[in-house]
Amino acid sequence: MSTPALDIALVHHPVVNRDGEAIASAVTNLDLHDIARAAKTYGVVRYYVVTPLEDQQKLAQKIVGHWTQGRGGRVNPDRKEALELIRVVDSVEQAIDRIEKRCGRPPKTIATCAAGRPYSIGYSRLRAMLDKGTPCLLLFGTAWGLSNAFIEGVDCVLDPVRGRTPYNHLSVRSAVSIVLDRLVGERDI
Amino acid sequence: MSTPALDIALVHHPVVNRDGEAIASAVTNLDLHDIARAAKTYGVVRYYVVTPLEDQQKLAQKIVGHWTQGRGGRVNPDRKEALELIRVVDSVEQAIDRIEKRCGRPPKTIATCAAGRPYSIGYSRLRAMLDKGTPCLLLFGTAWGLSNAFIEGVDCVLDPVRGRTPYNHLSVRSAVSIVLDRLVGERDI
Numbered sequence: 274m275s276t277p278a279l280d281i282a283l284v285h286h287p288v289v290n291r292d293g294e295a296i297a298s299a300v301t302n303l304d305l306h307d308i309a310r311a312a313k314t315y316g317v318v319r320y321y322v323v324t325p326l327e328d329q330q331k332l333a334q335k336i337v338g339h340w341t342q343g344r345g346g347r348v349n350p351d352r353k354e355a356l357e358l359i360r361v362v363d364s365v366e367q368a369i370d371r372i373e374k375r376c377g378r379p380p381k382t383i384a385t386c387a388a389g390r391p392y393s394i395g396y397s398r399l400r401a402m403l404d405k406g407t408p409c410l411l412l413f414g415t416a417w418g419l420s421n422a423f424i425e426g427v428d429c430v431l432d433p434v435r436g437r438t439p440y441n442h443l444s445v446r447s448a449v450s451i452v453l454d455r456l457v458g459e460r461d462i
Numbered sequence: 463m464s465t466p467a468l469d470i471a472l473v474h475h476p477v478v479n480r481d482g483e484a485i486a487s488a489v490t491n492l493d494l495h496d497i498a499r500a501a502k503t504y505g506v507v508r509y510y511v512v513t514p515l516e517d518q519q520k521l522a523q524k525i526v527g528h529w530t531q532g533r534g535g536r537v538n539p540d541r542k543e544a545l546e547l548i549r550v551v552d553s554v555e556q557a558i559d560r561i562e563k564r565c566g567r568p569p570k571t572i573a574t575c576a577a578g579r580p581y582s583i584g585y586s587r588l589r590a591m592l593d594k595g596t597p598c599l600l601l602f603g604t605a606w607g608l609s610n611a612f613i614e615g616v617d618c619v620l621d622p623v624r625g626r627t628p629y630n631h632l633s634v635r636s637a638v639s640i641v642l643d644r645l646v647g648e649r650d651i
Contacts, residue, residue: 277626303492306633307633307635307636310631310632310633310636311632311633311636313627313629313631314623314625314627314629314630314631314632314636315625315626315627316625316626316627351629351631352631354629355629355631395651396651397651432651434503434643434647435647435648436500436503436504436505436642436643436646436647437466437504437505437646437647438502438503438504438505440502440503440540440543440544441503442499442502442503442540442541442544443499443500443503443639444495444496444499444500444635446496446633446635446636446639447496447499447500447503447635447636447638447639448639449636450632450635450636450637450639450640451639451640451643451647453625454623454625454640454643454644455643455651457625457626458623458624458625458626458640459624462584462585462586462621462644
């Protein structure tokens with residue numbers, strides 16, 4: 274199977290806290306690992322970790338370095354392969370610039386959020402975009418999600434993941450895994 | 463939508479380590495949280511945390527108690543709702559006994575594993591069992607997965623989750639999320 278021109282970004286700013294205020298959230302070790310492993314499984318090109326905070330960038334680089342150049346990767350080469358997808362960047366714009374350099378055109382930016390929007394698009398529509406070879410950058414918010422102001426600036430918003438219940442509090446690690454499976458996983462299962 | 467008679471278990475024994483030796487693995491905080499949140503989203507009845515180690519049972523109970531009876535749940539009621547699904551048990555047999563008491567018959571036991579088996583069943587077949595109201599207990603291994611001896615004793619093995627690549631090293635948190643979405647999530651997306 275060919276792999277689509279799909280990149281993902283885990284956004285630590287601009288996101289909101291429990292009260293809806295704009296914040297920059299902290300990088301966590303397991304977000305790097307779990308999401309890199311899912312990205313590698315589904316053929317994602319790059320996994321951008323977005324934070325403007327220098328200390329958080331250093332922390333993320335240190336973790337990634339341990340697994341890609343340090344002892345971690347020698348002990349666990351599978352983990353090395355996954356974490357090699359990670360690029361730490363200042364902003365979503367920086368991720369877009371890098372993808373544009375690689376693809377020759379800017380990616381469509383697609384925001385995810387747990388709450389539905391009237392204008393959000395379905396998974397089949399985004400699958401069709403990927404099948405046509407359109408570069409896509411899928412954006413996931415940490416903390417209480419991407420800020421409204423940010424979401425208003427993207428190209429599309431993807432339908433939220435819904436289970437069989439009204440409960441919509443998946444971890445971002447679960448949400449990334451499910452969305453990737455819906456977009457690029459096996460369909461006839 | 464009606465919710466199926468689906469229970470899940472996160473098994474810390476009998477699982478294997480990197481060298482294929484049978485071990486009991488350690489309970490981790492994020493396995494409790496992420497998997498409980500996914501279970502709540504998809505209408506899972508109970509999330510059994512299986513460990514025969516008393517100190518690990520106490521640790522799991524302490525974490526669950528903080529969120530279901532303690533301060534955690536008062537600050538974050540959504541998290542309380544999810545962690546209330548957790549039951550800490552000694553063994554898979556104990557989980558089966560409890561489900562049998564609730565349902566009047568023992569559940570079908572379904573093992574998951576990252577490596578395929580010639581006799582594993584597809585997601586549509588398991589969805590059909592759930593749609594008929596068959597109680598099912600879905601088993602996930604921690605560490606390097608459920609032991610072969612254990613897998614030989616279950617009713618069925620579910621096809622592994624495959625992405626677009628040969629890489630098959632998802633975290634158990636991702637695997638649970640994807641499998642639940644494939645079994646009980648929206649189908650026409």
